[in-house]
Amino acid sequence: MAENRKKWGIIAEFDNPAKLLEAAQAFKARGYRDFETWSPFPIHGMDDAMGLTGSKVPWITLCGGLTGLTIGLLLQWWSGSQEYPLIIGGKPLFTWQFAVPVTFELSILLSAFGTVFGMFALNKLPTPYHPLDNYPAFRRVTDDAFFLSVEVTDPIFDMEKVKALFAELGGKDITVVED
């Protein structure tokens, strides 16, 4: 069975956040694209070191918020003045002032849904299986270990070159990971 398994990529462990940051900068400088750093907490400056563009989460949040705003206003206008007109204290059936609290709450609620589920979608969560699960030492990534991996899908991927670069940057336990 083992020979049928596809290679996923190669991974190395680094001593600390500083070494990992340095390594990420080196991989970016050499033009690698499909590499990823793995750490127990977000590392300051890593996004720039890897050359990542900004997160798209805020746009999803905005869409959620605008949806909430629209639903809030429409719901109160339609139910109170169209579907079930209810005269309260002789006031007009709909004014925006009384609709503010519910509209506000619904905007916040749907923004929060957009933020959380948008983040899940962008991160492709839930991901029950990942090739790195086949590399037992990787479990320490949620404790105190720092890793950098390069996938075979990278256009300039070359096993020996990556291994050499890992060794040069102080990468330890350099391992080829299979899918």
Next chain:
Amino acid sequence: MSDSDKIYQEDSIFPPPLVGGKHDFHSVTEAVCGIVESKLSLKWLIVIAFSSSVLLALFVAIGWLIWEGTGVWGINNPVGWGWAIVNFVFWVGIGHAGTLISAILFLFRQKWRTAINRFAEAMTIFAVMCALIFPGIHVGRIWAAYWMFPIPNQMGMWPNFRSPLLWDVFAVSTYFTVSLLFWYVGLIPDLATLRDRAKNKFAFWAYGMLALGWRGANRHWQNYERAYLLLAGLATPLVLSVHTIVSFDFAVSVIPGWHTTIFPPYFVAGAIFSGFAMVLTLAIPCRKWFHLEDFITVRHIENMNKIILVTGTMVGYAYAMEFFIAWYSASPYETYTFINRAFGPYDWAYWTMVSCNVITPQFFWSKKLRTNLTVTFILSIFVNIGMWFERFVITMSLHRDYIPSSWDYYRPTMWDALTFLGSFGLFFTLFTLFLKFLPAVAISEVKGVMPEADPHWEGYHHDDHHAEAHHG
């Protein structure tokens, strides 16, 4: 007193470290996960047995209420809102400190919050659950409770969106949902830690499912951190709006003593005041019990005491201002309500409130007292009591309204008391379960504020970056 507590007491111009003792990343994981992974202790079993028995009392009290009707409570004609609304506002208020710690302090980059935010957010969620029970069961005909929501129904009926009580339904349910999401998002990396350390299949599957396959990729952290920041930004106006809307329940009515514009800010300050007191009431015993002194340090306790001092003083100011406006309004009803609060049949409640809420926090001007854990714990209980009485005093404005012939005196029954007591059972049962089965301290966040987490930490650059490190 632990070593890190002692270090704190020594005078230094530098702020003490956020994590006390000698810790590296791995020992932080061990310290927090150790609580979850250890065998059930006898102490824990006794606590859960006790709190779940009290929870049983809540089920009995609610069951009897639904069977018999709201007549089992002490509510009467002028006082239609008895302990149920008092308890509702009390519990919602307690929840607010959790959101303040998790969201507002996050936006202000107060890194000390990382040790207590998990804890405080859990408190928020459980407190809001307790709060939601009271208006839910106070409707009397509980099978009609769904009328509060805009659900299409066979009667073709829709809620009245002009009612502050309906705004409250939206505010509190949104608050609960957003708090839960915020808490869960914060938990994901730590659930992954528990999954990766799991010794048995069940723990691996349970934490693995909840962790959603989090593996700490930087591309994930990027979206995660942005989402967390946005949630903090959303939760901040939300928490202010929630207690504002809770205060509208009172302020939008035409009852003397309620119909005031000071209510929203006064309620929000009171909520934060009571919430921080509850955080302290819970944190002081827990840090000792679970040996978390290195994470929840005296610095954290002192900072919370400072917030209690500020918000307590604001609350005291609001009490004084209410009296001033009552006099200045020249409305005889308004003036009478306040004189009646302080010197009428409920004067005992009024002066309990004033002593607990206005006098108690003033002790925290003294550094000696606000860094003393025993004093802090005792004073926090007084604040909890005082803030419950504040809501009681406000609600009891109902007992003497415009027409003296309708005046009455409200007395709670045994069922009121049992329901309130039972809500503590629910709160402590959930909290005890949380302490045992989920990481009580945000592991990944605490690691993130340790000096070693910064790639530019001087320890990593002994030779070349000395000058730079001093600027940092």
